[in-house]
Amino acid sequence: MSYRAGFIGLIGQPNAGKSTLMNYLIDQKVSIVTSKPQTTRRRILGIQNTDNSQIVFIDAPGLVKAEKGLNAFLEKEAHDVIKESDALIAVLSIDEKDASAVEKVLDLVNKSKKPWMGLITKTDVSDKAHRILIVKAMVEELGAKCLQVSCLKDGKEGRNDILNQIETMLPESPAPLFEDDIYTTENVRALVAEIVREKCFENLEHELPFQLAAQVRKFDEDAKPCPKIYVDVLVAKESHKPIVIGKGAAVIKKIGQESRLEIEKIMDQKVFLELNVIVKENWYEQAQFMKELGYIVDGKK
Ligand SMILES: Nc1nc2c(ncn2[C@@H]2O[C@H](COP(=O)(O)OP(=O)(O)OP(=O)(O)O)[C@@H](O)[C@H]2O)c(=O)[nH]1
Ligand SMILES: [Mg+2]
Structure with a gap:
């Protein structure tokens, strides 16, 4: 396989587990995580290198609607990340009660016309497990691949499956986009x-x-x-x-x-x-x- 590198935007509702997912996939804590929504305020890059690829994750704020104030910045930032990514991951928590919130995320990534996949998170929340199949069906109906993960319980193996799938969405690239010995551009x-x-x-x-x-x-x-x-x-x-x-x-x-x-x-x-x-x-x-x-x-x- 030829070398691939690109930006993967993590798109989802506030509190869906985007930052946790990025930290899990790059095996480093770069992005902060809290139990409250709207924790992430600006994009944070997390970089994962393999021999034949460089995945640059962009952790974005969750999707919010607002005309002004801090939330308006969060909204703009999330939409900019969609524009600037090479491919997207719709991060879908089974904790999300509202099916229309899931639809909104799927609609956005689908409309972007970029390669995308669904990733169902928090699969360890056992009393919500029945939602896994429902959300998976919603993703697959749009013709996209859907994987699932518990960032708290799944180990390295689950991680590799997801990284392999993400690699297939990356564009070919003559070289890495960033030095291959850093895992973030944050200082x-x-x-x-x-x-x-x-x-x-x-x-x-x-x-x-x-x-x-x-x-x-x-x-x-x-x-x-x-x-x-x-x-x-x-x-x-x-x-x-x-x-x-x-x-x-x-x-x-x-x-x-x-x-x-x-x-x-x-x-x-x-x-x-x-x-x-x-x-x-x-x-x-x-x-x-x-x-x-x-x-x-x-x-x-
Ligand atoms: N049980 C469980 N909890 C998780 C999992 N992933 C994330 N969480 C929890 O979900 C909460 C939100 O996680 P974040 O990673 O901050 O979510 P986010 O999507 O980045 O949130 P914003 O930045 O606010 O949009 C935290 O309390 C996490 O510990 C998971 O796989 N299982
Ligand atoms: Mg976050």
Whole structure:
């Protein structure tokens, strides 16, 4: 087989398991995962190399409808990923109650006229197993291949079957698109900010995590005895600040500790991490600032 390489967009409803799937398929944690919908805010690339192919996954935000605010950016980003991918995977969770939500995803990928396949996720959720056949039939009716996976329970074998199927959708390419020894184009700074955001999502409730951002203010790699990282946690309202900090700073301390452990794993060394909660009124309405955070504004980063 000749060498193949290309971009594979992961398209699905919020919380369908797209980020989990990408991490599973590249066997690395690149994209953050939480139990709440709308976790992913901008595209994140994850790269899988074999001898005869390079699959570049694009993890996108889930499909949402919105005219303005942060959700409008998420909507645009998901649609841009469809446009810019060589082929698509419709990520379909059996946890999804609403058949019309599945139809919407299938309709979008089908209309793209690009090669695509269906991938049913969360097959370990046993009381929903009856939906596997229904969703599979919906995909196959459109003439596409449909595989299934539990990213939590299936091991390496399931992974290889899916990767082999994805390879068949890739265009031929004279060479890899990226260096073949990297698994993401994200730099450590960006990964650190995303890890802090993930821990905020996990430790905060209601609308708060959705209106929160994280930004690395200073990254002193050469500090002794270990790198020092300062991250701003940005909240959109004054009233959010005491909630993020918590009584006796308990909440922010927990977020900091959990973040640090994960950052130490990716950097493979001890680090010093300081979090600072900052109020930036309605930051998501400020185009310049959105750009700084890496979110798409008017189609440009
Ligand atoms: N039981 C089970 N849970 C899963 C599986 N895959 C993902 N999840 C869970 O589903 C939730 C959402 O996963 P994500 O990967 O963040 O979903 P996403 O589609 O990226 O979500 P957004 O970025 O918000 O659109 C998390 O709690 C995951 O742990 C799976 O195979 N089985
Ligand atoms: Mg995600």
